[in-house]
Structures are given as C-alpha cells and as structure tokens.
Amino acid sequence: MKALLVGECRDGKLLEYSYELFGFASQLGAETAMVLVGNDAALPSYGGTVYLAEAGKYGEYNPDLHKRLVQAAVEREKPDYVVFLHTSYGWDLAPRVAALLKAPQASEVVALAEGGFERPCCSQKMRQVVKPVGSPVVLTLQGGAFPALVPGGTPQKQALDAEGEGRTEFLGYEAAVRKGVDLTRAEIIVSAGRGVGKKENLPVIAELAKALGGEVGASRPVVDSGWMDAGAQVGVTGQTVSPKLYVACGISGAIQHLAGMKKSGFIVAINKDKDAPIGEVADVLVVADVMQFVPALTAKLAK
Amino acid sequence: MKILVCVKQVPDMESRFRPDAAGVWYAETDLAFRVNEYDEYAIEQAVLLKEQLGGEPEITLLSVGPDRVVEAIKKGLAMGADRAVHVRDPESHLKDPFQIASIIAAYAKGEEFDLIFTGMQSLDRGSTQVGVAVAEALGYACATTVVAFEYADGTVTVERELEGGVKGTVRLKAPALITCQLGLNQPRYPTLPNIMKAKKKEVNVVPVEQLLQQEARLVLAQFSAPAKKGGGVILEGDVADQVDRLIGILKDKTAVLR
Ligand SMILES: Cc1cc2nc3c(=O)[nH]c(=O)nc-3n(C[C@H](O)[C@H](O)[C@H](O)COP(=O)(O)OP(=O)(O)OC[C@H]3O[C@@H](n4cnc5c(N)ncnc54)[C@H](O)[C@@H]3O)c2cc1C
Numbered sequence: 001m002k003a004l005l006v007g008e009c010r011d012g013k014l015l016e017y018s019y020e021l022f023g024f025a026s027q028l029g030a031e032t033a034m035v036l037v038g039n040d041a042a043l044p045s046y047g048g049t050v051y052l053a054e055a056g057k058y059g060e061y062n063p064d065l066h067k068r069l070v071q072a073a074v075e076r077e078k079p080d081y082v083v084f085l086h087t088s089y090g091w092d093l094a095p096r097v098a099a100l101l102k103a104p105q106a107s108e109v110v111a112l113a114e115g116g117f118e119r120p121c122c123s124q125k126m127r128q129v130v131k132p133v134g135s136p137v138v139l140t141l142q143g144g145a146f147p148a149l150v151p152g153g154t155p156q157k158q159a160l161d162a163e164g165e166g167r168t169e170f171l172g173y174e175a176a177v178r179k180g181v182d183l184t185r186a187e188i189i190v191s192a193g194r195g196v197g198k199k200e201n202l203p204v205i206a207e208l209a210k211a212l213g214g215e216v217g218a219s220r221p222v223v224d225s226g227w228m229d230a231g232a233q234v235g236v237t238g239q240t241v242s243p244k245l246y247v248a249c250g251i252s253g254a255i256q257h258l259a260g261m262k263k264s265g266f267i268v269a270i271n272k273d274k275d276a277p278i279g280e281v282a283d284v285l286v287v288a289d290v291m292q293f294v295p296a297l298t299a300k301l302a303k
Numbered sequence: 304m305k306i307l308v309c310v311k312q313v314p315d316m317e318s319r320f321r322p323d324a325a326g327v328w329y330a331e332t333d334l335a336f337r338v339n340e341y342d343e344y345a346i347e348q349a350v351l352l353k354e355q356l357g358g359e360p361e362i363t364l365l366s367v368g369p370d371r372v373v374e375a376i377k378k379g380l381a382m383g384a385d386r387a388v389h390v391r392d393p394e395s396h397l398k399d400p401f402q403i404a405s406i407i408a409a410y411a412k413g414e415e416f417d418l419i420f421t422g423m424q425s426l427d428r429g430s431t432q433v434g435v436a437v438a439e440a441l442g443y444a445c446a447t448t449v450v451a452f453e454y455a456d457g458t459v460t461v462e463r464e465l466e467g468g469v470k471g472t473v474r475l476k477a478p479a480l481i482t483c484q485l486g487l488n489q490p491r492y493p494t495l496p497n498i499m500k501a502k503k504k505e506v507n508v509v510p511v512e513q514l515l516q517q518e519a520r521l522v523l524a525q526f527s528a529p530a531k532k533g534g535g536v537i538l539e540g541d542v543a544d545q546v547d548r549l550i551g552i553l554k555d556k557t558a559v560l561r
C-alpha cells in the first residue's frame with residue numbers, strides 16, 4: 001500500500017504540520033512519497049522520495065497548476081492514497097485533484113475505521129464513517145488528529161514539472177492584524193461565544209473576567225459580528241492561548257476554536273447544550289444559560 | 304450578468320442528533336432546519352454585487368433536497384435573489400459530495416453563469432468539496448475560503464483566509480466560482496415587503512433524475528456520537544448550586560482562586 005503525501009509550504013518554509021502526514025501514513029501502514037511545491041530549503045527531514053516542484057516557477061498558491069503537479073507525481077508513484085491536510089491549502093486543492101483523478105475523496109478524516117474513514121459531521125457533534133469506492137482515494141486529514149512524525153533522513157529529490165497556466169493569479173500574503181491585549185500571555189481568559197446572544201450582553205462576560213483578574217477573549221462569530229475586535233479572537237485564525245484557566249461562555253467548541261485554546265491548563269465551559277463538542281475538552285461543563293450562570297458566578301466571586 | 308448561488312438547508316446545530324433507521328445519517332424527526340450559515344454569506348455577496356452593479360445581474364438560487372428546502376429557497380429569494388431552482392431529491396442526504404456537485408454542474412452547464420457563489424462547507428456534512436467540484440466540472444476558475452470580495456469588469460479579486468490570520472490575495476477572471484467563509488459580510492434579514500415580493504418569484508422544480516448521471520464515490524457506512532473521552536465534570540441543575548460547586552472545583556483543582 002502506498003500513500004502520496006502532499007506537503008505544504010508558506011513563504012518558502014515547510015509548514016510544521018506537514019509531518020502529521022507521516023504520522024497518518026504510519027498508522028495506515030503505507031509506504032510513502034511526498035510531493036511538495038517549494039524549494040530546497042523547505043525539504044522535509046525524510047529519507048524517501050520527494051517530488052519537488054519549484055515554488056519560484058509555480059507559485060505557492062496556483063491550484064490549477066498544483067493539481068497537475070500532484071497528478072504528475074501520482075502517475076509516477078501510482079499510490080493508493082493521495083493525502084492532504086485539511087487546511088486552506090488542502091481543502092482547496094484536494095477536490096481539484098480528486099476531480100482530475102476521478103477519485104473518491106473523504107475530507108477531514110480523524111481516524112481509520114474498518115474499511116473506511118471516520119470524519120466529523122454536524123459541526124463536530126457527530127461522527128460518520130465513509131467508505132470510498134475506487135482508487136486512488138483522496139483524503140484530507142483534520143489538523144492534530146494524527147500525531148506528527150518526523151521520519152528523519154535526507155530526501156531523494158525528484159524534479160517535478162507540469163505544463164500550462166493557472167486560472168487564478170496569486171497577488172501575495174497579508175499578515176494578521178493584531179491589536180489589543182496579547183492574550184497569549186494572559187493567565188486567565190474568559191471568552192464570549194455566539195451563545196452570549198448579543199453585544200449588549202458582553203459586559204457580563206467582562207465582569208466575570210474582571211472578578212477573576214483575567215482578560216476577555218472571543219470566538220469567531222463574536223468578532224465577525226463586530227461585537228469585539230479581531231484581536232480578541234481565539235482559534236486557528238486567531239490567537240493560540242494557553243492560560244491557567246479558560247472559561248468558554250456560549251461557545252460550541254468547533255475544531256477551529258479548540259485549536260486555539262485546548263492547551264489551556266483548566267477549561268470551564270458554560271453551555272446550555274450538554275452535547276456541545278466543547279464538553280470534549282472541558283474539565284468542567286456547566287449546563288446552563290450563560291446569562292443566568294455568569295452573573296451569579298461573578299456575584300459570588302465578588303463576595 | 305448571471306449569478307448562481309448554491310444553498311443547502313441544514314439542521315440547527317444545537318439539536319440532538321440521532322441516527323436514522325439505516326444508521327448512516329441523522330433522523331430528521333424533531334430537527335429544525337435553516338439555511339446553511341456559509342450559504343447565507345454566499346447569498347448576501349451575490350445581492351451586494353447586484354446592488355453594486357445597479358441591479359443588472361440576475362441571481363438564481365439553487366437548492367438540492369427534499370420538499371422542506373423550499374423554506375431555505377424562500378429565505379434566499381426574500382434576501383434578494385431573483386428566481387430559484389429546486390432540484391427535488393428526497394434522498395439528497397445519501398448522495399456524496401461528488402454527486403451533489405455533478406447535479407449542480409449539470410444544471411449550470413447550459414446556463415452559462417458568470418459567477419457562482421457557494422458556502423465553503425455545510426455545517427452538517429462539512430466536506431468542503433461541493434463548490435470546488437462544481438468549478439472543476441464546469442472548468443471555472445475558483446477561489447475558496449473567501450473573506451473579502453471585489454468585482455470590476457469581469458475580474459474578481461478576493462482575499463482567502465489562511466491559517467494564523469494570514470490572508471492571501473487572489474485575482475481571477477469570470478466565469479468563476481467563489482466559496483464563502485465566515486466574516487465575508489453580514490447577511491441581511493429579509494424585510495416584510497421583500498418576503499411578500501419573494502412569494503411571487505419563480506421557483507422551478509426539477510426532479511433530480513433529470514440531472515444526475517453519476518454513481519457515488521463514497522458510501523455512508525455509519526453515523527454515531529463520538530466516543531466520549533470523559534474525565535470532565537458535568538454540572539447540571541440549580542444555578543446557585545452550580546456556582547458553589549464550580550467555585551469549589553476551581554479552589555481545589557486550580558491555583559487561580561484562593
Ligand atoms: C477556516 C475556518 C477558520 C475558523 N477560525 C476560527 C477561529 O479562529 N476561532 C473561532 O472561534 N472560530 C473559527 N472558525 C469558526 C468555527 O468553525 C465556529 O463557527 C465558531 O467557533 C463557532 O463559534 P461559537 O461557538 O461562538 O458559536 P456557535 O457554534 O454558534 O455556538 C454557540 C454555542 O452557544 C450555546 N448557547 C446558545 N445560547 C446559549 C445560552 N443562552 N447560554 C449558554 N449557551 C448558549 C449553544 O449551545 C452553542 O453551543 C473558523 C471556521 C473556519 C471554517
């Protein structure tokens with residue numbers, strides 16, 4: 001069994017989480033080769049074959065061409081699996097590769113299952129097992145679901161080329177704008193989620209943060225709705241925090257939010273839904289309405 | 304200019320999900336359905352563009368699914384779409400993302416849309432495949448996970464959201480397909496007059512058999528709740544009591560309360 005792993009480069013560097021692909025391949029028990037649009041400096045620490053296409057020539061984001069580059073590597077390796085990470089690069093490119101190869105695709109895989117793959121559904125509240133029909137099978141892996149594995153060694157590099165032009169033109173990166181408090185240093189964070197209901201309710205969260213001597217954070221919809229500044233956002237596209245105490249108020253626990261806070265020392269979640277996925281990481285799940293529970297907690301702490 | 308917006312109806316995610324009789328997807332009893340959140344950004348972006356271009360573009364909304372999806376279609380029409388297509392499929396939940404994309408592409412093929420908007424994913428299935436697969440089937444340029452959109456003279460400039468808050472700016476030429484991400488815009492609430500107007504708009508019903516020629520590439524085998532990792536304490540019941548118990552635990556297990 002063979003897996004072709006699709007590595008990722010950004011700004012000329014191999015993204016660390018590319019090593020999760022090797023972790024997955026080892027669980028699958030598959031032989032591996034990697035394909036990468038990058039440069040020599042970005043080659044992984046891995047003793048097998050790496051098909052390297054020059055990012056200088058093909059760009060770091062040029063999906064129409066990257067698709068053909070992956071196809072060229074597939075033709076040489078004849079893999080059973082073509083494996084991406086479920087990232088902005090992977091979920092963009094994988095369906096294009098699947099279309100080209102007429103291959104089944106399972107997205108955001110979190111585990112191997114008998115004859116298939118387990119993946120989250122219903123906003124992470126449930127799991128489904130899907131079985132691909134045909135081969136090769138295209139997969140994207142949920143970030144962090146498979147432990148990173150650095151195989152070590154020096155790759156045998158094979159140059160990779162493809163013809164043609166892309167239909168999208170990449171104009172460049174724009175760095176994250178961060179203003180406000182540096183939540184990465186906060187010891188206590190009380191975060192507001194959509195379950196807080198409306199902007200007018202936010203002082204309730206701020207008062208709890210004050211009573212605990214901490215800072216206020218937020219989930220993404222709170223920021224997108226303009227209730228709070230982008231600097232407060234915790235998650236994959238926000239800040240990664242690891243306070244001693246994280247209090248999630250009305251936050252469902254989407255994987256993208258968890259990515260930013262699950263390393264917190266102690267996690268308290270307040271949610272009226274007992275089945276909310278935040279329960280998976282919370283040390284304490286308080287099943288309650290935030291607007292009833294939080295003021296009551298603040299009042300008691302103030303005594 | 305012709306714009307297509309693809310809309311899916313999904314259950315409220317705060318629901319309790321139970322397996323259906325076949326054990327492969329959720330049972331629909333007791334579920335409240337609404338427009339997939341990401342698709343609301345797609346509808347809004349199409350309507351904003353129509354406004355920007357002085358009302359010229361015609362916006363067609365398309366939804367594949369059973370009869371209940373008419374509610375989602377009505378909302379889209381009330382938000383400002385001009386007409387709709389309901390691809391009637393009582394078994395759409397059993398189709399894989401590739402088949403759903405094939406259905407949409409089969410409809411769109413003859414229509415020559417200049418722009419297609421979809422959500423970046425659905426909240427229930429979450430495959431992130433359908434939009435891209437439609438673009439591939441039609442040979443359209445495509446950008447995903449879009450958080451900013453501009454259009455001028457047949458050229459689309461978008462910002463794609465990447466990890467860590469970084470964005471990538473991408474330019475593409477129509478015909479193009481855009482998958483919409485949270486933060487792209489603030490979807491409007493349909494006003495009462497617009498809800499009334501929407502009632503008169505055309506909804507063309509097409510049976511799915513007319514559009515689907517593809518076999519599934521993924522078979523649904525199982526649907527279940529994730530194995531509970533456990534460990535966490537769950538506090539239920541009276542609020543005052545919950546407060547006391549939480550404070551007790553925090554004093555016990557953390558150094559943050561003295
Ligand atoms: C590419 C990508 C990147 C993303 N990046 C991020 C990111 O960096 N950070 C982030 O947070 N999200 C991010 N998201 C969004 C993420 O998927 C979720 O949509 C988001 O985290 C949900 O926020 P929420 O939990 O506040 O809202 P919801 O998911 O709507 O959850 C609200 C919760 O509040 C509960 N609730 C409702 N009312 C009450 C009440 N009165 N009392 C108590 N509980 C109540 C509900 O039961 C529910 O669990 C990203 C998504 C994508 C696709």
